[in-house]
Amino acid sequence: MNISIVVPLFNEEESLPELCAWIKKVAETHGFSYEIILVDDGSTDSSWQVIEELQMQYGYVRGIKFQRNYGKSAALNEGFKAAQGEVVITMDADLQDSPDEIPELYKMIVTDGYDLVSGWKKKRYDSTLSKNIPSKFFNAVTRSMSGIQLHDFNCGLKSYKKKVIKSIEIYGEMHRYIPVLAKWAGFRKIGEKVVEHRPRKYGVTKFGWERFINGFLDLASIMFVSRFGKKPMHFFGLWGTFAFIIGIAVSIYLVISKFVNPEYALTNRPGFFLALTMITLGSQFFLAGFVGELIARNSPERNNYLIEKKIGL
Numbered sequence: 001m002n003i004s005i006v007v008p009l010f011n012e013e014e015s016l017p018e019l020c021a022w023i024k025k026v027a028e029t030h031g032f033s034y035e036i037i038l039v040d041d042g043s044t045d046s047s048w049q050v051i052e053e054l055q056m057q058y059g060y061v062r063g064i065k066f067q068r069n070y071g072k073s074a075a076l077n078e079g080f081k082a083a084q085g086e087v088v089i090t091m092d093a094d095l096q097d098s099p100d101e102i103p104e105l106y107k108m109i110v111t112d113g114y115d116l117v118s119g120w121k122k123k124r125y126d127s128t129l130s131k132n133i134p135s136k137f138f139n140a141v142t143r144s145m146s147g148i149q150l151h152d153f154n155c156g157l158k159s160y161k162k163k164v165i166k167s168i169e170i171y172g173e174m175h176r177y178i179p180v181l182a183k184w185a186g187f188r189k190i191g192e193k194v195v196e197h198r199p200r201k202y203g204v205t206k207f208g209w210e211r212f213i214n215g216f217l218d219l220a221s222i223m224f225v226s227r228f229g230k231k232p233m234h235f236f237g238l239w240g241t242f243a244f245i246i247g248i249a250v251s252i253y254l255v256i257s258k259f260v261n262p263e264y265a266l267t268n269r270p271g272f273f274l275a276l277t278m279i280t281l282g283s284q285f286f287l288a289g290f291v292g293e294l295i296a297r298n299s300p301e302r303n304n305y306l307i308e309k310k311i312g313l
Contacts, residue, residue: 003027003034003106004085004162008075009093010041014202016050016093020061023099030103037062038093039079042069073175080165086110088165092156098196105159108191115164115187118150118179119157119195146180150192153179157195161187172221232292236285244282250275 005023009016020036027034038051038061051063064078076090087109091097101119108117135154142153154176168181179190228235250271257264 001035001085002032002087003102004037004083004088005034005102006037006039006076006079006083006088006090007093008039008041008072008079008090009043009047010069011043011045011047012093012202013043013045013047013050015095016047016054019093019095019099020054020058023102024058024060026099026102032102032106035060035062035083035085037064037079037082039063039075040065041071041075042066071173073170073173076175076178077170080170083162083165086162087159088162089159090156095201096198097157098198101157101193101195104193105157108193109159109161112191113189114159114191115161115189116179116182117159117191117193118152119155120150120152120192121155121197122151122194124197142177142180146177146183148179148183148190150179150190152192153177155195232295233289236289236292240282240285240289242282243278243285247275247278247280247282250278 007019016038023034023036036058038054040048040051040063042065048063048065051061051065055061055063062082064075064082066074066078079090080088087106089102089105091099097119105117105119108114135152139151139153143149158178160182164182164185164187167185167187168178170178170181174181183190224235254269254271254275
């Protein structure tokens with residue numbers, strides 16, 4: 001199969017028939033073998049009934065339904081598990097992503113050799129105050145922290161090699177950081193394509209301001225786990241040692257000061273409380289590192305490394 005198109009959705013009953021017909025037209029025009037995987041993230045409207053009707057009408061439609069709303073990351077993760085295509089393309093169900101972009105996204109993976117191609121909605125139809133300005137700030141911070149030079153990390157229109165989506169796990173709100181997850185899994189050829197952003201035709205947006213707060217927290221989690229997930233003591237031990245040395249150094253200074261000037265009361269000096277705090281913090285960091293090492297060493301994922309090729313085995 002050439003292409004799997006994964007579409008996470010929540011309350012998009014009106015747009016689904018038009019979206020599937022549009023995808024069908026584009027795919028058949030270019031001679032692609034394909035499937036459309038519609039993941040219903042606990043919709044409260046008749047989206048699932050529409051998916052059932054589309055599946056009966058078109059054999060290439062697949063459907064997954066959650067019992068409740070788990071979020072876009074969970075929907076994408078389940079869609080990725082089910083995908084069988086050589087190239088996997090994701091898009092939103094609200095018709096703001098154009099299926100006409102599919103052929104070029106497919107070409108950039110198969111012909112140009114990219115592992116992942118992310119869409120860039122250079123011209124947007126969203127509210128400048130509520131989306132454009134926060135998105136630019138969010139993308140700038142993510143570029144700086146991850147080193148990946150993309151303009152629009154959160155664009156739902158992306159294409160992937162099959163082995164990319166089979167090598168990563170998405171949870172929480174991590175769908176914003178799939179390029180970061182892919183990079184840390186060893187996929188370095190990440191490209192970008194300017195894509196059309198269409199005005200919303202049906203319904204209303206499902207995302208609010210809280211996504212930006214959650215997004216930065218998730219980015220911090222990804223950066224930490226990616227670097228220290230298998231070696232937590234390297235982080236906690238470093239900072240624990242730093243804090244402990246400062247505490248001991250201040251303690252030695254206070255003891256020497258006491259011998260030089262016996263009239264000073266150690267417990268009345270700010271340095272005493274600084275030393276006590278730093279020694280306590282250092283000890284706690286070391287304990288956290290030891291606990292982290294115990295968890296990492298007993299995890300079934302501790303030696304789960306991505307192997308690209310073998311020979312003679």
